[in-house]
Each structure stands twice: as C-alpha cells, then as structure tokens.
Amino acid sequence: MRRGGDRVVVWSLMAASAVLYAIAANLRFWMEPLGDEPHYxxxxxxxxxxxxxxxxxxxxxxxxxxxxxxxxDAHVYPNAEGIMVPLHNFGGPILWTVPFQLWGRPGAAAVVVLASVLAVGVTYRLQRELGITQVYAGVVTGLFAVGTPLYMYASMQFVDPFGALFTAYAALVVVRADPKWWQVGLASAGLGWMPWVHGRFLLLTIPLGLLLAMRKHRALALAPMLGLVLALELFNFTQYHSLSPAPGNAALGDGLLQISPWTGLAGILFDRQYGLISHFPLLALAVPGMFLAPRRSPHWALLAAIVPYILAVSTFRTWWAGYTPPGRLPVVLVPLLAYYVALTLQSRPRWLPPTLAALTAAFAFAYTLTGDLYPLRRFTSSNGPGVDRILDEQAASLGLPDLPTWWPTVETVPGTGQNPWPWYCGYAAFAALMVLWSRSTRPHPSTPADAEQYERVPDR
Structure with a gap:
C-alpha cells in the first residue's frame, strides 16, 4: 500500500468529519449547554x-x-475534611481555556471538534497498522465517524473525545513495529494527561503505559506519563487532601466494585436509555472480531485496555449502567473497537455483513442527528426511567412503536431493572454465529490467516 494513498483517505475522512462535527456543534449554539457542559x-x-x-x-x-x-447547582461537594471539591477534573477545561477566553463557547467547542476529528484519523491509522486493507479501513472509519458516539460527543463540551484521541494514539504507537522517539513521547504525554481529563481514564493509562514502556525509547515512554500522573497526585493532595484521581467522585462516596459487574455491564451495553449497543448497534460487530483476530496479532494490546476499563466502570455506583447522553462511558474505547468491526467485515467479505454495518450506522446517524436538532431529547435521564424519546419517535415512524421495549431497562435503582441474562445469551449467540459463519469458508485473499502475512503500512 502506497503511503500517498493512505494520506488521501485519512485526510478525506478527517475533512468530511470536520464539516459534519462543526455543523453539529453550530446547531447547539442556539440554546444553552446541558448536563455537565455548563459546569465544565x-x-x-x-x-x-x-x-x-x-x-x-x-x-x-x-x-x-x-x-x-x-x-x-454548583458541582462542588465537601469531602471528609470539609474541603469543597469539584466533581469534574480540570484536564479538559485547561485544554480549551484560552480559546474559551477568546471566543467563548464556540472556542471551547472548536477544541472538542478538533480532538474528535483527530480521533477519526487515528482510528483509520490504527486499523491499517493492524493489517486491515485500505478499503475496509476507510469504510469502517467512515461508518464510525457517523454511526458511533464519536459523532454525538464531538459537538458537545464533554471531555470524552480527548480520552478517545489519547487512547487511540497510544494504542497506535504500542502496536507499531518501529515507532519513532517523538511518537513514543507524545503517546506517553497523552496517557499522562488522561487522568487530568477524568479520573476513570487512569484505568487506561496504566495498561497502555505499561505496554508502551515495553517498547523502544523506554525513558521517553515513562518520563512524561509518570511526571504528569505524579503532578496530578500532588495537585489533588495539596488542593483537596486526596490522592484519588477522581476526588470529586470520592467525595460522593463512589468507588469500584460497588455494583455487580454483570449488572453494570448489561446497563452499559444494552440499557434502552444509556446502552452502547442499543443506540449504536454497529458496535455489536466488535466482539466477533475479537475472536477472529489472529493469535499472534498485537491486538492483545487493545484488549488489555478494553476489558479492564469496561469491567471497572461497570462496577462504579454512579456510572454502573452508563450515563446520559447514551454511550458516554465507552466513547474512549470506540477507536479501538473499529479494528474488530473491520476484521469482522473483512473476514467474511460478502454482501450481508457490510449491509448490516451500513444499516446500523444509518440508524445511529439518524439518532444522533435528531439529538442535534432537538438537544433536550438527547439527555435521556430527564425523560424518566426506561424512556428514550428519540428511540420512541424513530420506532413510531417505522410503524413499530413497541420496538424500544425490546431493549431491557437495567438502570434506575440497582436490583429493580429487568433480568439482563437473556440479552447476554442472545448477544453471545449472535457473536458465535458471526464467528462460525466467518470461519466456515476459506479466508478471503484480503484476510490473511496469520498476523505475519498482514500487509503492514510503513512507519510514518
């Protein structure tokens, strides 16, 4: 694959995403920010x-x-020592403070749009580095740009796009055969800044940081990351007398292992108000790809970040079923999941999987676009337990008003929702059928059976 061809594809994807995300951000300026946005x-x-x-x-x-x-209402809470602690970390606002001072809310929005556009570009590069062909990497990246939470959160003043960008870039450097010194240093700095953006991102800094330190330029892999993490600990200790990376959540009594991971994971994935797959079904194709990945592929580095993070946030009292707008907690993982979706499609290059991917992406695009036009409906927690107005309206327009009730209501008070195990079983059956179907025929020429045969993109 010629480097010039990849540059054309990635810049085209980023340019199209920039236009879409800028329009979406502009649609929100006619009304006040919502949710946590005004607090940031x-x-x-x-x-x-x-x-x-x-x-x-x-x-x-x-x-x-x-x-x-x-x-x-002020998002500050007294901790055990009576110190007023902000609920949110300062990493995101620090990044957009100067543009905000110069241009107000549009300045802050421009920084989030830029981070989201860069995340789209890294999503493509990561797939190519892991052996996905140019066609599939381009198509999947395009579908992800419009049919996943990358699009939804690109237009809002939330910090999740920063986490997605830093996580994706660190993963890209980790899986590269011969990363340059400045790439290692930049990835390390991004990992070190992630806990400043949100305390839960430390769950990604640790595994990716350890993997990065096992590569070349070990000093550059460790110094920026450790320096920034230690600086955050010093900041939290001097400001709030706390060593927690999320002192605001600690002041509220939140912590890990407070909720059953099986209940929390079902909420994050399937809940009809907050779930990732229920609102962005394109991502349902990721798990089959995890089983189709070559054994010796460096994709294990991605799993080392994905699995601990998603299980950990599933047990947090405040986050256990996901948060509104939908798919908020897993946004940071979306660029990594693109590789597995692409692998699912590339492993069985027939008409059905790509058609399914396109239809699910179109559904998610329509959902997010409706939220751009009617922002109040995007914050599903204000609709009451088990109600998502956008899903209800979309189902009614299709003549299927009962369709949203097919998804379970996991969130409200722990223990009061529906039994999630039928959904686990149903999704496991779907994933198993996709894997068996992909392995039932001879591999497509564009799908090497072993990672050593993968087409690698020259290091950039």
Whole structure:
C-alpha cells in the first residue's frame, strides 16, 4: 500500500468529519449547554477570569449566566475534611481555556471538534497498522465517524473525545513495529494527561503505559506519563487532601466494585436509555472480531485496555449502567473497537455483513442527528426511567412503536431493572454465529490467516 494513498483517505475522512462535527456543534449554539457542559465551562471561567482552581467564586458570582440562563447547582461537594471539591477534573477545561477566553463557547467547542476529528484519523491509522486493507479501513472509519458516539460527543463540551484521541494514539504507537522517539513521547504525554481529563481514564493509562514502556525509547515512554500522573497526585493532595484521581467522585462516596459487574455491564451495553449497543448497534460487530483476530496479532494490546476499563466502570455506583447522553462511558474505547468491526467485515467479505454495518450506522446517524436538532431529547435521564424519546419517535415512524421495549431497562435503582441474562445469551449467540459463519469458508485473499502475512503500512 502506497503511503500517498493512505494520506488521501485519512485526510478525506478527517475533512468530511470536520464539516459534519462543526455543523453539529453550530446547531447547539442556539440554546444553552446541558448536563455537565455548563459546569465544565464554569471551570474555564474560574481558570481564565479568576486564575484559580476554586470554583466557588465563579458559581457565587453567577458567571455562568453568560452561557446558561437557568439556575445552576454548583458541582462542588465537601469531602471528609470539609474541603469543597469539584466533581469534574480540570484536564479538559485547561485544554480549551484560552480559546474559551477568546471566543467563548464556540472556542471551547472548536477544541472538542478538533480532538474528535483527530480521533477519526487515528482510528483509520490504527486499523491499517493492524493489517486491515485500505478499503475496509476507510469504510469502517467512515461508518464510525457517523454511526458511533464519536459523532454525538464531538459537538458537545464533554471531555470524552480527548480520552478517545489519547487512547487511540497510544494504542497506535504500542502496536507499531518501529515507532519513532517523538511518537513514543507524545503517546506517553497523552496517557499522562488522561487522568487530568477524568479520573476513570487512569484505568487506561496504566495498561497502555505499561505496554508502551515495553517498547523502544523506554525513558521517553515513562518520563512524561509518570511526571504528569505524579503532578496530578500532588495537585489533588495539596488542593483537596486526596490522592484519588477522581476526588470529586470520592467525595460522593463512589468507588469500584460497588455494583455487580454483570449488572453494570448489561446497563452499559444494552440499557434502552444509556446502552452502547442499543443506540449504536454497529458496535455489536466488535466482539466477533475479537475472536477472529489472529493469535499472534498485537491486538492483545487493545484488549488489555478494553476489558479492564469496561469491567471497572461497570462496577462504579454512579456510572454502573452508563450515563446520559447514551454511550458516554465507552466513547474512549470506540477507536479501538473499529479494528474488530473491520476484521469482522473483512473476514467474511460478502454482501450481508457490510449491509448490516451500513444499516446500523444509518440508524445511529439518524439518532444522533435528531439529538442535534432537538438537544433536550438527547439527555435521556430527564425523560424518566426506561424512556428514550428519540428511540420512541424513530420506532413510531417505522410503524413499530413497541420496538424500544425490546431493549431491557437495567438502570434506575440497582436490583429493580429487568433480568439482563437473556440479552447476554442472545448477544453471545449472535457473536458465535458471526464467528462460525466467518470461519466456515476459506479466508478471503484480503484476510490473511496469520498476523505475519498482514500487509503492514510503513512507519510514518
């Protein structure tokens, strides 16, 4: 594969994504930010106007009225020592504070759009590095750009696109045969900054950081990452007397292993308000790809990040069934999952899997576009337990008003939802059929049976 061909594809995908995401962000400016968005912007106000990490002054002075007209409850909570701790980490607002000071909310939105567009580009590069052909890598990246949470969160002032970008780039450097020194250093810095963005991202920094340290340029792999993580610990200790990477959640009493992982995982994947697969069914094709990956492929590095993270956040009291808007917690993993979806399609290059992928991506695109046009409907937690207005309206337009009820209601109070095991069994059967079908015929010429035969893209 010529390097020039890859450049044309990746820049075309990024350019198209930039247009789509910028339009989506612009559609949201006519109304006030929602959910956690105004609180992240208040953090930018505290940094830019008051030059402090203490949010109480910005809340008390009503600085949020510049972009939020309604009353706004402060997202600060007293910890065990009575110190007012912000619920959110400062890593995202630090990245967009200067653009926010210069251009207001559109400046912050531009930074999130840029991070999302770069994540699309790295998604393509990661697939190519792992042996996916140019056609499948391009098609799958395009489907992911419009049919996964990458599109939904690109237009919002949430921090998840930063996590997706840093995770994907670190994974790309880890699986590369001969990464350059500056690529290792950049990946290390991104991993070190991730806990600054959100405490739960430390769950990805640790496995990817260890894998990065096993590659070339070990000093560069460790120094930026360890320096930034230790700086965060020092910051949290001096500011909040806490060593937790998520001091705000710790102040609320949140922690790991508070919920059964089987219950939490079912919520994150299947819940009709918050689930990843229920809203972005294209990603259902990822698990079959995990079983189709060559044994000696470096895809194990991706699994080392995906599995611990998704199981850990499934047990967190606040996050256990996912969060609104849908698919929020797994956004950070979406670029890694693209490889497995591409492998599923490439392993059985017939009309049915690509058609299924296109239809599911179109469904998710319609869902996200509706949320762009009617932003209040995107925040499903405000609709009441088990209600997603966009899904209900889409099903009614198709003449299937009962379709959303096919998905389980896992979230509300732990122990009150529906039994998730039928969904586990049904999805396991689907994944098994996809794997068996793919292995029932001779491999397609574009699908090597062994990782050593993969077409590798020259290091860039």
């Amino acid at each position: 912007l208040v953090m930018s106000v505290a940094l830019g106007k008051y030059h402090t990490f203490d949010l109480t002054q910005a809340y008390a002075n009503g600085d949020w009225r510049a972009f939020y007209a309604d009353p706004l």
